[in-house]
C-alpha cells in the first residue's frame with residue numbers, strides 16, 4: 001500500500017532529505033532550515049510502511065511550477081513515483097501554475113516523465129574538477145581588485161542588479177530565469193567567504209564562488225560565475241574561478257562541481273580549460289497542467 005504524507009516536522013524533513021541524498025548522491029541537498037525557508041510543498045511516500053520516496057512542488061526559477069518526485073531504487077516500478085507526481089502536480093495547479101517542469105538524469109526517469117506527457121525542453125551538463133592540496137592563486141590583471149562578499153557585504157545588491165540579472169538574461173535556458181534578490185541570496189550565496197567579486201575601481205565587473213555543503217564539506221558547487229558584458233573575453237571568469245579553486249584547496253575542499261546549460265559554450269570552454277571534466281547530463285522536461 002502506498003501512503004503519501006506532507007513532510008512538516010524536522011524529522012520528516014530529514015527523511016525527505018535522506019531520499020534526495022540517496023537518489024542524487026553527487027549533489028548538495030539543502031539542510032532543513034533552508035528547505036523551510038524555500039517554502040516548497042514537501043511530500044513523503046511510504047510503501048507498506050517503509051520510506052520509499054519523497055518529492056516537492058515549488059515555484060520554478062524559469063516560471064511555472066517545479067515538481068520533483070524521487071523514489072528509492074529498491075521501491076521503483078511499484079507506482080510510488082506516479083502517486084507522488086500526481087499529488088505534486090495537483091499542488092502546483094492549486095498554486096495557480098498552468099505548467100510544471102522537472103529534471104531527469106537517467107533513461108528510466110525520462111521514460112517515466114514521457115509516460116506522463118512531459119517533453120524535453122533543454123539539457124544541462126555537470127562538470128567536475130578534482131581539487132589538489134596546493135592550487136595556486138592566480139595573478140590578478142592590472143586595474144582589477146578581488147574581494148569577497150564577506151569583506152564587502154554591501155556589494156550584494158549590486159551583484160544581483162548589475163551582474164546576476166544580466167547573466168540570467170544571457171543564459172540559454174528554455175525560459176528566462178526569474179529570481180528575486182531574496183531568492184537569489186538564499187539559493188546562490190550561502191558562503192560569503194567563498195564568493196569572490198572582481199572590482200574595477202568602484203565598478204562590479206565579475207563574480208564567482210562556491211556553495212557550502214554541510215553534509216559533505218570536502219566538496220562544493222560553483223555558484224553563479226558572471227562577468228559584465230563589456231568585460232567578457234579577457235580572462236576574468238577564469239581568474240575568478242581559479243581564485244575560488246585556490247581558496248577551496250586551502251580549506252580542505254577536494255571536489256568542485258558545476259552545472260551549465262548545453263548551448264552555454266563559453267562557460268563550458270572556460271571550465272574545460274580549468275581542468276573540469278564532464279560527469280553527468282540532466283534533461284529538463286515540462287508539460288501543461290493539469291496532468
Ligand SMILES: CC(C)(COP(=O)(O)OP(=O)(O)OC[C@H]1O[C@@H](n2cnc3c(N)ncnc32)[C@H](O)[C@@H]1OP(=O)(O)O)[C@@H](O)C(=O)NCCC(=O)NCCS
Pocket residue numbers: 023067068069070071072075076077078079080081082083102103104105106107108109110111112113115
Ligand atoms: C522517475 C521515478 C520517480 C519513477 O518512480 P517509480 O516509482 O519507479 O515510477 P512508477 O512505478 O510510478 O512508474 C509509473 C510508470 O512510469 C513508467 N516508468 C517508470 N520507470 C520506468 C523505467 N525505468 N523505464 C521505463 N518506463 C518507466 C512506466 O510506464 C511505469 O508504469 P509500469 O511500471 O506499470 O510500466 C524514479 O525512477 C526516480 O526517482 N528517478 C530519479 C528522480 C527523477 O528523475 N524523477 C523524475 C522527475 S519527472
